[in-house]
Structures are given as C-alpha cells and as structure tokens.
Amino acid sequence: MKRKYGALAAAGVVLALSLSACGDDDGGGDGGSGGGGAGDAKIGVILPDTESSVRWEAADRPAMEAAFEEAGIKYDIQNTEGDAEKMTALADSMIGDGATVLAIVNLDSASGAAIQEKAAEAGVLTIDYDRLTLGGSAEVYISYDNVKVGELQGQGLADCLGDKEANIVYLNGSPTDNNATLFAEGAHNVLDGMSNYNVVGEQAVPEWDNEEAATIFQQMYTDAGGDVDGVLAANDGLGGAAISILEGNGQAGKVPVTGQDATVEGLQNILAGTQCMTVFKSSVGEAQALADAAIALANGEEPETTGTVEDAEGGRDVPAVILDPVAITKDNIAEEIQNVFADGSMTYDDVCTGEFEQLCADAGITP
Numbered sequence: 302m303k304r305k306y307g308a309l310a311a312a313g314v315v316l317a318l319s320l321s322a323c324g325d326d327d328g329g330g331d332g333g334s335g336g337g338g339a340g341d342a343k344i345g346v347i348l349p350d351t352e353s354s355v356r357w358e359a360a361d362r363p364a365m366e367a368a369f370e371e372a373g374i375k376y377d378i379q380n381t382e383g384d385a386e387k388m389t390a391l392a393d394s395m396i397g398d399g400a401t402v403l404a405i406v407n408l409d410s411a412s413g414a415a416i417q418e419k420a421a422e423a424g425v426l427t428i429d430y431d432r433l434t435l436g437g438s439a440e441v442y443i444s445y446d447n448v449k450v451g452e453l454q455g456q457g458l459a460d461c462l463g464d465k466e467a468n469i470v471y472l473n474g475s476p477t478d479n480n481a482t483l484f485a486e487g488a489h490n491v492l493d494g495m496s497n498y499n500v501v502g503e504q505a506v507p508e509w510d511n512e513e514a515a516t517i518f519q520q521m522y523t524d525a526g527g528d529v530d531g532v533l534a535a536n537d538g539l540g541g542a543a544i545s546i547l548e549g550n551g552q553a554g555k556v557p558v559t560g561q562d563a564t565v566e567g568l569q570n571i572l573a574g575t576q577c578m579t580v581f582k583s584s585v586g587e588a589q590a591l592a593d594a595a596i597a598l599a600n601g602e603e604p605e606t607t608g609t610v611e612d613a614e615g616g617r618d619v620p621a622v623i624l625d626p627v628a629i630t631k632d633n634i635a636e637e638i639q640n641v642f643a644d645g646s647m648t649y650d651d652v653c654t655g656e657f658e659q660l661c662a663d664a665g666i667t668p
Contacts (some may be wrong), residue, residue, distance in 0.1 A: 340597030345395030353509030360646035364588035451487020461557035537567030
C-alpha cells in the first residue's frame with residue numbers, strides 16, 4: 302500500500318524554517334545533538350529511561366548518533382528518565398525547535414498517542430521506535446519481532462529445564478509496555494503446550510523496575526515454598542533481580558533464568574552459569590532502520606517496510622520494519638558474542654574482566 306507524505310513533510314519543513322530564525326535548532330540540552338546536511342530535516346528522538354535496561358544509553362543512543370551522523374542529518378536525542386510528563390515536554394520542545402520527524406519509545410500508549418496527535422497537528426511526522434503506541438498515529442513502527450523474542454525465551458528455558466517435571470514462574474515486563482505483553486505471549490506460545498511444566502507464579506514488574514522485580518520474585522518464591530525450578534524473566538535486568546534472590550537461597554545456577562538485551566550482566570551470568578540465555582537485538586540494525594525511515598519521511602517519501610503490525614486499539618495496520626532477534630546460550634556464546642562486540646555497545650574487556658576472564662577463555666571467547 303502506497304502512502305504519500307509530501308504534504309505533511311512539507312508542512313514540517315515550513316515549520317522548521319519559520320522557527321530557525323528564533324534560535325539555534327541544534328540545541329540538544331543534556332541529551333546530545335548533532336549532524337548536519339540533508340536539507341532542513343531534523344530528527345527528534347526520545348528514549349524512555351535508564352532503569353529498565355542499560356541498552357537505551359549504552360547501545361541505542363550511540364548507534365543512532367552514528368547512523369544520523371553517517372546520513373548527515375541533524376538530530377536531537379533525549380532521555381525522559383521514565384517521566385511521562387517530561388516526555389511530553391521534551392516532545393513539545395523538539396517540535397518547537399523545528400523537528401520534522403519525531404521518534405519516541407513510549408512509556409505508555411496513552412501518553413505516546415497524545416504526543417503523536419500533537420505532533421501531527423504541527424505537521425511533524427512520527428515514528429514508533431521499539432514499542433508500538435496502541436491507538437497512536439505513527440507513520441511507521443521500527444522494532445524486533447517481539448513475539449519471537451518471547452518464543453526464544455520460552456524455548457531457551459525449556460531447553461535448560463529438559464523433559465523433567467518443573468515449576469516455573471514468569472517475571473514479565475511493565476504492564477504499560479506493549480512489548481512486554483508480546484514477550485509474554487511468545488513465551489506462553491512455547492511453554493503452555495508442555496504439560497510437564499507447572500506455572501506457580503506470574504507477575505508483571507511495573508516500569509521494568511529491577512528493585513521491585515527482586516521484591517516481586519521473592520514473594521513468588523516464598524509463595525511457592527521455594528519450589529521453583531525455572532524463571533522466565535523478560536530481560537537481563539529482571540533476570541538479574543531473580544538471580545540475586547536465588548543466590549540468597551543457595552539456588553543460583555541450579556534454577557535456569559532467562560533474559561533479554563545481551564547486556565554485560567546478562568552475558569556474564571551466562572558465563573557464570575546463573576543465567577540460561579539472553580536475546581540479542583542489534584541496536585545498530587534497529588538504529589539504522591530508524592535513520593532510513595526518518596530520512597525517507599523527511600524527504601516526503603514512503604519508508605521501506607517489511608510488512609505491517611496490527612494496532613487493535615487504533616483499528617489500523619501500521620507499516621513496520623520488523624527485525625529478527627537472536628538467542629544466546631552457553632552453547633553459542635563464543636560465536637554470537639562477537640556480533641554483540643561488533644555492534645559497539647561493549648567490548649571484550651567489558652565482559653571478560655576479573656573473574657570472567659578465565660570463564661571467557663573456557664568458553665572459547667577471545668579478544
């Protein structure tokens with residue numbers, strides 16, 4: 302389906318030109334800005350926080366900066382630090398500073414949709430990055446196959462548990478994050494059909510808060526009388542929270558725990574045997590897809606997509622670029638960690654330090 306963006310993009314360019322006389326449109330505050338060229342286009346990006354995952358600042362931001370710099374396009378990347386009101390204020394500021402395209406990682410769909418509606422009124426095109434805004438109006442959605450992420454987690458946990466009878470718990474992501482819903486859906490797709498597994502607890506962790514995750518897991522563990530054989534944790538941070546409780550009960554390394562984001566902590570936990578697996582999602586790949594889509598929109602063109610995703614709340618199919626995630630386990634970590642290093646968010650020295658240097662060597666990981 303062809304969609305024309307010329308009129309809206311032109312309106313955004315007119316807005317940028319009219320506002321450029323009022324001040325410097327490169328001001329990025331604490332978040333950082335840069336780039337140049339590509340006409341009058343300017344991309345605004347709002348990241349969600351620094352608590353739910355280290356990926357946003359350690360991986361996504363530098364990958365975006367590199368992609369925008371390579372394209373020669375002006376940009377402004379900010380982090381809303383988990384504050385929906387701050388995200389609204391940042392969006393207003395970016396629109397006022399002449400953004401022609403605005404990409405957000407929403408904190409919740411309601412606030413995200415309101416931002417997108419306001420942007421549309423100002424002639425600014427919007428992109429959903431990583432999280433779909435239900436009921437929103439983004440021109441395109443850039444993300445990974447999040448149901449597949451959950452399926453990889455579910456299969457990873459099943460592979461670690463084997464065919465034995467086992468009690469499992471789910472430590473899901475934030476209930477306001479549509480991705481968390483999709484991760485859980487994928488995990489259930491795999492595990493619900495396995496009659497040897499008994500679910501003895503399942504809870505979502507508000508705002509992906511790792512400290513709260515530890516409290517929630519401790520309660521589920523206590524409610525199950527300590528009889529927990531496996532943990533489906535939605536990301537490495539939540540997995541690390543569960544592992545901390547298991548360590549306090551002498552069960553770390555005996556109870557497999559899943560994760561996501563291929564963080565330094567998650568990879569080190571796999572090496573140490575306390576985490577069963579993680580899921581790698583290249584930030585470079587996602588950031589490049591964002592840059593390509595943003596530049597196309599700014600130029601009044603239709604972004605190249607891989608298909609559509611359904612927004613049931615908004616009653617529409619959203620054009621999307623959906624990328625493939627990769628599972629990392631103890632069996633393939635030596636190979637796959639090289640792709641993580643190549644992505645640029647961490648190095649060999651970040652992971653294979655101190656006690657992990659020998660573990661890396663034992664796993665066949667080399668500098």
